Amino acid sequence: MNAHAPLQTHAAADCGPEIRVERGQRAVFCGLTGIVWLHRKIQDAFFLVVGSRTCAHLIQSAAGVMIFAEPRFATAIIDERDLAGLADMNEELDRVVTRLIERRPDIKLLFLVGSCPSEVIKLDLSRAALRLSQRLAPDVRVLNYSGSGIETTFTEGEDACLAALVPGLPESRTASGDLLVVGALADVVEDQFTRLFAELGIRAHFLPARRSGDMPAIGRGMPYLLAQPFLTGTARALDERGARRIPAPFPLGAEGTTGWLQAAVDVFGVDPTQFETVTAPGRARADRALARYRERLAGKRIFFFPDSQLEVPLARFLSRELGADLIEVGTPYLHRAHLAAELELLPKGTRIVEGQSLDDGLDRCRDARPDLTVCGLGLANPLEAEGLSTKWSIELLFTPIQGYDQAGDLAELFARPLHRRTRLEV
Numbered sequence: 024m025n026a027h028a029p030l031q032t033h034a035a036a037d038c039g040p041e042i043r044v045e046r047g048q049r050a051v052f053c054g055l056t057g058i059v060w061l062h063r064k065i066q067d068a069f070f071l072v073v074g075s076r077t078c079a080h081l082i083q084s085a086a087g088v089m090i091f092a093e094p095r096f097a098t099a100i101i102d103e104r105d106l107a108g109l110a111d112m113n114e115e116l117d118r119v120v121t122r123l124i125e126r127r128p129d130i131k132l133l134f135l136v137g138s139c140p141s142e143v144i145k146l147d148l149s150r151a152a153l154r155l156s157q158r159l160a161p162d163v164r165v166l167n168y169s170g171s172g173i174e175t176t177f178t179e180g181e182d183a184c185l186a187a188l189v190p191g192l193p194e195s196r197t198a199s200g201d202l203l204v205v206g207a208l209a210d211v212v213e214d215q216f217t218r219l220f221a222e223l224g225i226r227a228h229f230l231p232a233r234r235s236g237d238m239p240a241i242g243r244g245m246p247y248l249l250a251q252p253f254l255t256g257t258a259r260a261l262d263e264r265g266a267r268r269i270p271a272p273f274p275l276g277a278e279g280t281t282g283w284l285q286a287a288v289d290v291f292g293v294d295p296t297q298f299e300t301v302t303a304p305g306r307a308r309a310d311r312a313l314a315r316y317r318e319r320l321a322g323k324r325i326f327f328f329p330d331s332q333l334e335v336p337l338a339r340f341l342s343r344e345l346g347a348d349l350i351e352v353g354t355p356y357l358h359r360a361h362l363a364a365e366l367e368l369l370p371k372g373t374r375i376v377e378g379q380s381l382d383d384g385l386d387r388c389r390d391a392r393p394d395l396t397v398c399g400l401g402l403a404n405p406l407e408a409e410g411l412s413t414k415w416s417i418e419l420l421f422t423p424i425q426g427y428d429q430a431g432d433l434a435e436l437f438a439r440p441l442h443r444r445t446r447l448e449v
């Protein structure tokens with residue numbers, strides 16, 4: 024066992040959530056995992072991981088739950104080299120990329136994704152991307168970002184990928200009259216939001232777009248809404264281009280979706296009656312869908328291990344819309360500004376732990392014996408073996424969960440493990 028890491032408490036329990044910072048060993052996937060949902064979203068992109076056999080195994084097993092005829096990711100395996108071998112390594116990378124593009128002319132955007140083996144760290148992937156981009160222009164654009172486990176937890180891979188896209192987004196003088204929605208959403212969710220914004224008289228663009236040639240233009244003063252809470256670097260890059268973030272909760276559950284849409288309509292000056300008319304049917308559908316889960320989840324005690332950075336909005340949804348009790352809300356990183364609206368909605372005294380000391384977290388979880396533990400794949404099996412019900416947080420990234428019409432599906436994701444445990448016990 025690790026020595027217990029010190030906790031720093033940042034806020035008193037009687038004035039909002041109690042936020043603690045914890046440091047120690049962690050158990051979170053690296054940013055390469057994001058490739059599994061990003062390659063489905065950007066349909067003419069390819070993700071080439073420059074890494075080791077371990078990286079290849081991780082990607083294959085994370086994506087193994089789905090079957091694709093023609094996957095749009097692969098790993099260029101870099102074996103141990105000394106510094107003298109670096110020139111060869113660049114040549115080899117160029118050869119792999121050239122072969123790939125010859126074989127797959129459908130690829131328009133290629134991401135070189137860095138990883139943590141020391142041989143890869145020695146390689147300058149940004150120079151490689153520039154060199155290859157020049158060579159393959161105008162047919163293919165090559166960008167790079169890091170998915171290394173040293174620098175990123177699993178959703179931060181998406182952040183790094185989107186941040187890499189921002190400097191190349193076209194400039195527009197007229198874009199400031201439109202809305203930019205930032206964060207990969209399932210196509211079905213994106214279509215629903217496009218319709219809702221259109222009914223509200225707002226023209227919305229999405230980053231990332233489904234095709235690399237359709238990436239949105241941005242302009243100074245363009246308002247943007249984050250659709251995901253883990254996009255710190257992307258938001259910074261957008262701010263540098265003069266875009267303005269709209270402070271909002273995240274569109275999880277009926278309340279979160281309404282708050283998110285409301286934040287946009289406030290900026291665009293939409294008439295409140297129109298907002299009410301457009302959102303009322305969705306709210307009613309979400310309420311009906313959630314009613315049957317309230318019985319199953321009310322009073323259930325939930326423990327979140329830090330994993331996806333979705334934990335705070337999910338905890339708010341479970342507590343306020345389904346009546347669950349929050350024992351602890353762990354999150355790998357807490358962006359206090361991006362999550363300000365969410366933190367305000369949490370019950371007073373909710374324990375939020377930012378960062379992780381794995382053994383301490385496990386001790387607290389075992390002491391509490393929660394009804395449901397939301398955690399990464401690596402922790403789920405041992406905790407199940409100890410008789411605890413678990414929910415894999417990675418499923419929350421693979422499943423469409425945002426918006427009114429997905430509120431019931433989101434509740435179902437939490438209700439299902441409880442139902443399974445009850446049946447096992449019976």
Ligand code: SF4
Nearest residue numbers: 053078081138139172
């Ligand atoms: Fe590859 Fe590092 Fe991720 Fe392991 S943690 S899969 S070595 S990038």
